[in-house]
Amino acid sequence: MIVDKIKKREPTAKRMQNKVDIPVGKWVKCDKCKEIIYKETLRENLSICPNCGGYFRMHINKRLESIIDEGTYKKFDFNIDTTNPLNLDDYPKKLKSLREKTGIQEAVSSGIGKINGEEVVICVMDSGFLMGSMGIVVGEKITYSIEKAIELKLPIIIFCVSGGARMQEGIISLMQMAKTTSAIEKLNEAGLLYISVLTDPTYGGVTASFASLADIILAEPGAMIGFAGQRVIEQTIGEELPEGFQTAEFLLEHGFIDKIVERKDLKNTLAKLIELNRN
Amino acid sequence: MDAWDRVEIARNPKRKTSLDYIEKIFDEFIELHGDRQFKDDKAIVCGLARIGKQNFTVIAEQKGRTTKENIERNFGMPNPESYRKGIRFMKQAEKFHRPVITFIDTKGAYPGIGAEERGQGEAIASSMLQMASLTVPTISIIIGEGSSGGALALGLGNKVIMLENAIYSILSPEGYASILWKDSSRAKEAAEKMKLTAKDLKELKVIDKIIKEPKYNIDVLKNSKDIDSDSKKIEESNTSLSINESENLKENVITQEESFIKVSEDLKKEILKTIKEYSKKSPQEIKEERYQKFRNMGEYQII
16 A cells, blocks of 8 residues: 555655755655655654665755754845846746745855854755756855855854756856856855765765865765766766765765765764864 | 847858968967976967967867867867966966957857866866956957856956857857757757857947957858858859849859958058057056956846
């Protein structure tokens, strides 16, 4: 019976990339070990499969809860929407339905909070919202947050998850790479700490801008991280990709990230890094 | 002319490449090689150049002009080493207070295993960061295809100039259609929607200046095997038109070579004009002005 129901739900789950723990139904299937898991169990276990230890993608609220000291998060009072620069007919409708479905306004939330008492500016992206793609709103909010960090002289932490630049906003999305990167140049001038945490998946225009420009780059185990998508590379070179290609472990080996940190240790590691970076 | 016509013109293998423009615009140019870390990737050409008494650092994406050269230059698709070579020359430009001129002409950064292993994303991000940090004036010129992050890596110009028939976009129209509609055959339709023409981009304030390209017969250019046969083919194609149309066309149509000379002259004028403008500004003003320009890209609404 239960299995039947789950089978029926599979197309939806697939659309959400199989791993997003959005609140539909009470059960969810682990993408890695195929085990059926009770959602509440998953929630209590930092969205980690209790059977195989595989990571599910985290909802913004869940991520903030796991990193920020209780009751200390203050979301920036800066609510903005896109102007739909390509005038696509169905795009605003799509955004509206996504907002209703996910309960979040856009693919990033940003504010100020404390990590083990250390005050930080924090941005958290969400793969459940158009695969965390960066359009005007994401670019502006990241830039605004960097500028806030400069103004308040605080460290900034960005949790990245993104398919890249948002196709629906075309060239203006691409320009958000230049915008966020320029803001990081200001942050560097101000001598402030920036830590990015790369989570599954981080690709394209986000990898090729702020995600790769942090003083310290952390990643979750097994996260897929790269510039070009695997399908594009396979089609270009006409051969299969090697095992483990573009995983966090692969990036660590090639020298592009500082450290892989398990989800349960992220909060303490971030707090420790902030402490050790203090002047 | 619709957006797709411009895509085809921008991609035409006979379209002039960065080195063609560099040779025409500058009185002198000396190419310098290598990223001093791994190799000399030939999809980006770097060097020193001069117009009159003004020296420049030049960083240019270079497509091949022959099949052999295209293979050498990886069809103008840079690997990370190309961007790192560019970064090296940006640092030198800052050290010696030289303006930086970049030429953009690429289908995109190369999507390969080695490119990923050596940090393609990091290289593009660092190239943008380096360009954002410069206190010397930067001018970016999009001459052909400006596609995705591979193009933007050299695109943080105080002034961004675009040739009339060049394109600048988030991705190729084929890639765009494939991602958004799961159907790469709808590329033509995508091109119309993407706002990738110079005119659209000027309206969006993504670019600052359009350099007009004299009209020449698109079909002739598309079909021609070599430049010399162009004018002959134009004559042939004109015979099928009415006398009025034919005369009209003859007035507008010039050969690609004539067009190239005119465009190069206009580019040179624009470069010199821009440098003169910036000579009155302090290094900090130059940097801050560039920051504000990119900071303000993408209008949003408060909700």
